[in-house]
Every structure is written in C-alpha cells, then in structure tokens.
Amino acid sequence: MREQELTRRNFIGLAGAAAAGAAALGLAGCAPQTDSAHAAGGGAAAAVPASWDEEYDVVVCGAGIAGLAAGICAAREGNGAKVLIVEKDVTPNGNSPFCAGSMLYCDDADAFGVYLKAMLGDHTPDDVQKAFCQALTENLDWLYELGAKEEWLDIGAPATEPDPAKGAEWPELENWWTYGRIKFKTKDTDGPTHVHTFFEQTAESTENLTIEFSTPMESLVQDPETKTILGIVADGKNIKANKGVIMCTGGFESDPDMLYNFTGVTGCVPYAGKANTGDGHRACAAIGAGFWHMYGxxxxxxxxxxxxxxxxxxxxxxxxxxxxxxxxxxxxxxxxxxxxxxxxxxxxxxxxxxxxxxxxxxxxxxxxxxxxxxxxxxxxxxxxxxxxxxxxxxxxxxxxxxxxxxxxxxxxxxxxxxxxxxxxxxxxxxxxxxxxxxxxxxxxxxxxxxxxxxxxxxxxxxxxxxxxxxxxxLNTDGGPTRDAQGQILDPFGKPIPHLYSAGEFGSVWGHLYQGTGNVGECAAFGRIAARSALANA
CATH class of the missing domain: 3.90.700.10 (Succinate dehydrogenase/fumarate reductase flavoprotein, catalytic domain)
Structure with a gap:
C-alpha cells in the first residue's frame, strides 16, 4: 500500500556523507553539500538505537524496477513476511521510468552464458554470471505469474541458431543469438505500457508490502561486533530489518563529483531522472563495502x-x-x-x-x-x-x-x-x-x-x-560488489551479513553491455536478493 499520494515531483538532495563514507569512495573534501536534516549518520554506520520506530522482515531501499521486483518477490514468497520499500522521491523513480523498458531474458542459461562470458570476461566472477543467467530464464514466466497477459507483451524470443534477422549488440561474439527481450506494448493494448508501471501496479496490490515515499535512506545500522546489518535510518526514522536490507538505490549519474572521480568526465548531463545521486554508495562505503565496475x-x-x-x-x-x-x-x-x-x-x-x-x-x-x-x-x-x-x-x-x-x-x-x-x-x-x-x-x-x-x-x-x-x-553500473546470492561483499570478498543489492547499484555489467540487460538484471537479482534475505533466520 502507499503511504503518500503521488501529487508532485520533488527530487530530494543527497543524504549527507561525512568523512568515513566519503573517503572510502575517494570523495573526501568534495562531497556534495546537504541539508542538516539528512546529514546525521551519513559518514558511518548509524548507532544501534535503543528502540526502533518501525520493524519489518525485509527492507528495500529504492523503488525503481529492481527495488519493486525485490519487494514484490519478498512479500509474495515470504510466508507472511512484512516488507518495506523506502523511496526518497514522491514517486517510484531513478532511471526506471525513463528507460526504454526492454527486459533481457533467455531460455537456455548455458547457451546464453557463453555470450555473457564473452561480454563480461573475468570482470564479473563466473558464479555470479551463472546465477544471473539462471535467473534470466525465470523473467518471462515471472511476469506471467505476476499477472501480465501475453497480449500485453512484445516478445523477441531467443533463437536456437544464428538468425541474421535477429541482430544483437555484439554479433561478433559467440552465441549472440541466445538472448531474448520482453517489452510491454505501447499501442493497441489495454495493459500497462511500461515494465516499471507494471511493477508499480503489482506492488500496490501485493499484500504485506508497504511503500514509503519521500523517505530517503540516510545510513545503515550495523551491529558493531558481528557486522550484521540490523536496519536503516531513513528520513530520521530507525527502521529495523529482521532478515535483511536490499539496496536498490541505482547509480550516481547525477553526482558530478562521483562522475569525475570514477570516470574522469565533467559537465555530463544525464538523460534520465535526477534522483540517482550516490546515496546508497556512501552508506555502503561507510560500513565497509567493497566496490566494482565503477567505470561502467x-x-x-x-x-x-x-x-x-x-x-x-x-x-x-x-x-x-x-x-x-x-x-x-x-x-x-x-x-x-x-x-x-x-x-x-x-x-x-x-x-x-x-x-x-x-x-x-x-x-x-x-x-x-x-x-x-x-x-x-x-x-x-x-x-x-x-x-x-x-x-x-x-x-x-x-x-x-x-x-x-x-x-x-x-x-x-x-x-x-x-x-x-x-x-x-x-x-x-x-x-x-x-x-x-x-x-x-x-x-x-x-x-x-x-x-x-x-x-x-x-x-x-x-x-x-x-x-x-x-x-x-543513461546510467552508471558501478557500486558495491555482490556475489551470486546478491550479498554485498567487503573489500576482501567476505559477505556483509544481511545486506544485499540488485539492479544498477553494483551491476554485474562491468565491461561490454547488451541492451535490455539492466532491466533484466533488476528483475533477476531483485528475486535473488529477496530470496536470500528471506532465507535468514
């Protein structure tokens, strides 16, 4: 259910990042200015509170396609688990509403894996690539399971052999014909005309799923001894997450300092939404996450x-x-x-x-x-x-x-x-x-x-x-390193307990990229992360 009507657009500024988080991302001395209301706790893990303002089983940060997919999966498969999605803007945002909307999928995980490996090489571990490919085989069936109708969809199916009519972004690479794409029709349809709209509508009707808008995630709450993530601070509230926090806060397209530090470019103008300002990157840096694909x-x-x-x-x-x-x-x-x-x-x-x-x-x-x-x-x-x-x-x-x-x-x-x-x-x-x-x-x-x-x-x-x-x-792909279970890792490859990610926030795409890949990843790793969190005691 929604806790705020969608009445206006108001891109909220960054939750502040003080020295620890900024230094971990190479941003010391150049972090964007923030208002005092959002500055608390941004530079390190927030202190464990004496009491919590809200309590859920799974908390998802960000209401783009990845966040909505993770929240929907956790609520539908959680046997009554209570799930919260927090979103800093007044509507589901990030790049999702602005993207072309095509979703990657495949029928044969092993065959598509050959093409994916040719694109990603060793920049993404093999077990992560394998988990991604396997999850992609679920994407189409999952849309149907959530209520999508076949007549709503324009489906470009994978081929079983080279098909000159199909085309691909990297036709020079082996097995280029093995990917498929799904897109909601924009004409002559009585259904939603964009995949993000479909997920938004599905989330609204999903039991045990709450979405809080105008609620920017400010920092993560971490047990100082076990390093387990216990919850988040969002808009000044301490929110407990019994099974895990899933980070889906997107990229840093609208943070000029981060763009310069990681890509060497100044004066960039992103095409899509302006809400992706690296909030989640700073919060994860503050609790000791490792990072990858920051140039992607x-x-x-x-x-x-x-x-x-x-x-x-x-x-x-x-x-x-x-x-x-x-x-x-x-x-x-x-x-x-x-x-x-x-x-x-x-x-x-x-x-x-x-x-x-x-x-x-x-x-x-x-x-x-x-x-x-x-x-x-x-x-x-x-x-x-x-x-x-x-x-x-x-x-x-x-x-x-x-x-x-x-x-x-x-x-x-x-x-x-x-x-x-x-x-x-x-x-x-x-x-x-x-x-x-x-x-x-x-x-x-x-x-x-x-x-x-x-x-x-x-x-x-x-x-x-x-x-x-x-x-x-369009977007950045870099962020905290994730493993095959969607867990966020520290700089030495060790999982940070109860912390997960999906989508462009630490994407698997670190080198070459296939169009439709980010949306496909949002759904695939949204489910992977949700299921991993639900498996926690």
Missing part, C-alpha cells in the same frame, strides 16, 4: 544541446544526426570517431563472426579505441560543425525550430574562419580539420578515425554552423 555504464556520447546548454535537441535514441558533420574539441580538431549515435541493441556496422577489433560504432557509449572497446572520457564542451547543405537537409531540428540560429540552437558564419572565432577555437586548426575532413569524404574513407563510410558528409557549402555538444549518459 551506458556512457558517454557527445549529445547536441542548445547554446545555453539547457536543453537536448531530441531524446535518447535519435539525439544525434552526426552523419551530417564532424565534432571538434576546443582545439578545433577532431579527436575521436565522432559518429557516436547509439547503434544498439543491433549494430549496423558489425557482421556476425567479423573481427571485433576492426569494427566501429557506439554501443551504449562503448566504442572501439585502438582495437579494444572502452568508454571515452569526453570533454565538457565540444562543437558539432556542419554546412548549409546539412542544415537544408532538415533532420537535425525536426519538430524543434524553424530558425535554429535565432532560437539559440546554432551559430552561423560565412566562413570556417569566422565560425572558429564565434566558438573560440583556433581558426587555423579548424580550417585544417575541415579541409582534411573534406578530403576523407572525397576518397570515401576516414583515415583518421575510421568513421563508417556511409556517414561521411562533406562541409563545403556556406554558411557554416556550429552547435554545442556535451557528454551525456
């Missing part, structure tokens, strides 16, 4: 913005028309393979069985860099340069403006030299860069960064234009 996530692109840097040109999947020009840094030079439109979950520039070291493209922000696939630490400000022919093409500003210069979307100049002055880059560098680019276009090959040949558009016809770009992202 769906990041970064150089996304087109207005000149005031207040608005994106368009939404996540078609946010760039980078085939119509080039991107330069403040040096006036190209510096990366700048056709960074997201080519996922199916890559148009990779044939099954081809050499992954030679292929190009951007796959959830991961790109070929010297033959290996990595996230790039993109600059805070870059400029997209294009000409009058590209402007006349009309693709960039579709449905946004009929006069992009007057409306503050682009700068215009009669020459490249004049344009360089307006964006404050060296004129001789930008002129040379454009000249070299046009040579590449004439020969049909980008010999600097090997951009795909069908994206090479010359910049020759004046007037010329520049648009601001910033590094943008």
């Amino acid at each position: 996530g769906a990041q970064y692109w150089t996304a087109l913005r207005n000149l005031d840097n207040t608005e994106f040109v368009s939404t996540v999947w078609n946010f760039t028309k980078k085939n119509l020009g080039i991107t330069v840094g403040v040096s006036g030079r190209r510096f990366y393979m700048d056709y960074d439109a997201c080519s996922c979950p199916s890559s148009p520039y990779a044939e099954p069985g081809s050499d992954i070291h030679l292929n190009m493209g951007y796959r959830h922000g991961i790109t070929n860099f010297g033959g290996t696939w990595n996230h790039l630490p993109l600059p805070e400000t870059t400029w997209f340069i294009f000409d009058a022919d590209a402007m006349a093409n009309g693709e960039i500003f579709t449905d946004i403006t009929t006069d992009p210069v007057a409306d503050g979307w682009a700068l215009e100049a009669a020459s490249i030299e004049e344009l360089a002055g307006k964006i404050e880059v060296p004129a001789e560098e930008l002129t040379a860069t454009v000249a070299q680019w046009n040579e590449f276009c004439d020969r049909g090959a980008d010999m600097a960064f090997y951009r795909p040949a069908d994206t090479l558009t010359p910049i020759k016809t004046g007037p010329f234009y520049a648009m601001r770009c910033v590094p943008a992202m």
Whole structure:
C-alpha cells in the first residue's frame, strides 16, 4: 500500500556523507553539500538505537524496477513476511521510468552464458554470471505469474541458431543469438505500457508490502561486533530489518563529483531522472563495502544541446544526426570517431563472426579505441560543425525550430574562419580539420578515425554552423560488489551479513553491455536478493 499520494515531483538532495563514507569512495573534501536534516549518520554506520520506530522482515531501499521486483518477490514468497520499500522521491523513480523498458531474458542459461562470458570476461566472477543467467530464464514466466497477459507483451524470443534477422549488440561474439527481450506494448493494448508501471501496479496490490515515499535512506545500522546489518535510518526514522536490507538505490549519474572521480568526465548531463545521486554508495562505503565496475555504464556520447546548454535537441535514441558533420574539441580538431549515435541493441556496422577489433560504432557509449572497446572520457564542451547543405537537409531540428540560429540552437558564419572565432577555437586548426575532413569524404574513407563510410558528409557549402555538444549518459553500473546470492561483499570478498543489492547499484555489467540487460538484471537479482534475505533466520 502507499503511504503518500503521488501529487508532485520533488527530487530530494543527497543524504549527507561525512568523512568515513566519503573517503572510502575517494570523495573526501568534495562531497556534495546537504541539508542538516539528512546529514546525521551519513559518514558511518548509524548507532544501534535503543528502540526502533518501525520493524519489518525485509527492507528495500529504492523503488525503481529492481527495488519493486525485490519487494514484490519478498512479500509474495515470504510466508507472511512484512516488507518495506523506502523511496526518497514522491514517486517510484531513478532511471526506471525513463528507460526504454526492454527486459533481457533467455531460455537456455548455458547457451546464453557463453555470450555473457564473452561480454563480461573475468570482470564479473563466473558464479555470479551463472546465477544471473539462471535467473534470466525465470523473467518471462515471472511476469506471467505476476499477472501480465501475453497480449500485453512484445516478445523477441531467443533463437536456437544464428538468425541474421535477429541482430544483437555484439554479433561478433559467440552465441549472440541466445538472448531474448520482453517489452510491454505501447499501442493497441489495454495493459500497462511500461515494465516499471507494471511493477508499480503489482506492488500496490501485493499484500504485506508497504511503500514509503519521500523517505530517503540516510545510513545503515550495523551491529558493531558481528557486522550484521540490523536496519536503516531513513528520513530520521530507525527502521529495523529482521532478515535483511536490499539496496536498490541505482547509480550516481547525477553526482558530478562521483562522475569525475570514477570516470574522469565533467559537465555530463544525464538523460534520465535526477534522483540517482550516490546515496546508497556512501552508506555502503561507510560500513565497509567493497566496490566494482565503477567505470561502467551506458556512457558517454557527445549529445547536441542548445547554446545555453539547457536543453537536448531530441531524446535518447535519435539525439544525434552526426552523419551530417564532424565534432571538434576546443582545439578545433577532431579527436575521436565522432559518429557516436547509439547503434544498439543491433549494430549496423558489425557482421556476425567479423573481427571485433576492426569494427566501429557506439554501443551504449562503448566504442572501439585502438582495437579494444572502452568508454571515452569526453570533454565538457565540444562543437558539432556542419554546412548549409546539412542544415537544408532538415533532420537535425525536426519538430524543434524553424530558425535554429535565432532560437539559440546554432551559430552561423560565412566562413570556417569566422565560425572558429564565434566558438573560440583556433581558426587555423579548424580550417585544417575541415579541409582534411573534406578530403576523407572525397576518397570515401576516414583515415583518421575510421568513421563508417556511409556517414561521411562533406562541409563545403556556406554558411557554416556550429552547435554545442556535451557528454551525456543513461546510467552508471558501478557500486558495491555482490556475489551470486546478491550479498554485498567487503573489500576482501567476505559477505556483509544481511545486506544485499540488485539492479544498477553494483551491476554485474562491468565491461561490454547488451541492451535490455539492466532491466533484466533488476528483475533477476531483485528475486535473488529477496530470496536470500528471506532465507535468514
């Protein structure tokens, strides 16, 4: 049941982190400022209270897909166990309501495990990968068990052999055809149109499950001798968790300090919700958790913005028309393979069985860099340069403006030299860069960064234009290390008793990533963590 009506949006600031938690995450001296009401207990485990304000069997922190899945599973399978979900915002939030909504699943855990291992390598332990694959085989049936109807779902089933029509994010890897995806239909349906909505509605009707909104988790309560997690402090209340606490507080996309410390990027603008600010990371650091995959996530692109840097040109999947020009840094030079439109979950520039070291493209922000696939630490400000022919093409500003210069979307100049002055880059560098680019276009090959040949558009016809770009992202994946049972581990691999995690909060995705994977993980590890907590005496 709900304890607060969903009447407004109010992204609440971080629960404060004092020296111990901040230092454990490399944030000492740069932790965000917080109000005093949320500062208590943030720097270390909260003291065990003389009495508790509330008591439950399982407490879940965060009401995104992972938190809702964990709470639903714990309440439905707990034989009367009382379950609480606390959420800092006034609605279920995080990235979940904003994501595309496709959920990963598989039929054959062993076959899909080969593909997963090729993506994750040794960055995620084999037993964790195996547990994840096995749990993925339950995802579709679990939706039906919770009341989803077949006619509500658009299902892309796994294949039993290579299927060119299927596509995959990493078709170069073995068994790429073995994953499936589930998505709620958005048209011609009488059911929920997003997986997060489905879980939210299911949670509302689940017995023994309470959701408290506007209740930010501030710190964990830990037995000083046994190190067992006894409960949490949330919005000033001491809440006891007899069987365990499940952390589902998402990533740290909206904490600029953490983004800089772990990815080296400043000026990032996340696409999704603004509530993921690393609260849970600090709370877990304070009680001695280990961390992994802090550099991972769906990041970064150089996304087109207005000149005031207040608005994106368009939404996540078609946010760039980078085939119509080039991107330069403040040096006036190209510096990366700048056709960074997201080519996922199916890559148009990779044939099954081809050499992954030679292929190009951007796959959830991961790109070929010297033959290996990595996230790039993109600059805070870059400029997209294009000409009058590209402007006349009309693709960039579709449905946004009929006069992009007057409306503050682009700068215009009669020459490249004049344009360089307006964006404050060296004129001789930008002129040379454009000249070299046009040579590449004439020969049909980008010999600097090997951009795909069908994206090479010359910049020759004046007037010329520049648009601001910033590094943008969907989500981070790093957080506390978890094991195959969903337990959070200390830096030496030892489980912290009664503490669990699910979703993007310490995700298993630490290297390459398959689209649909985060939502699939939310459901899979939500159940794993819930069942592990319920097993406690």
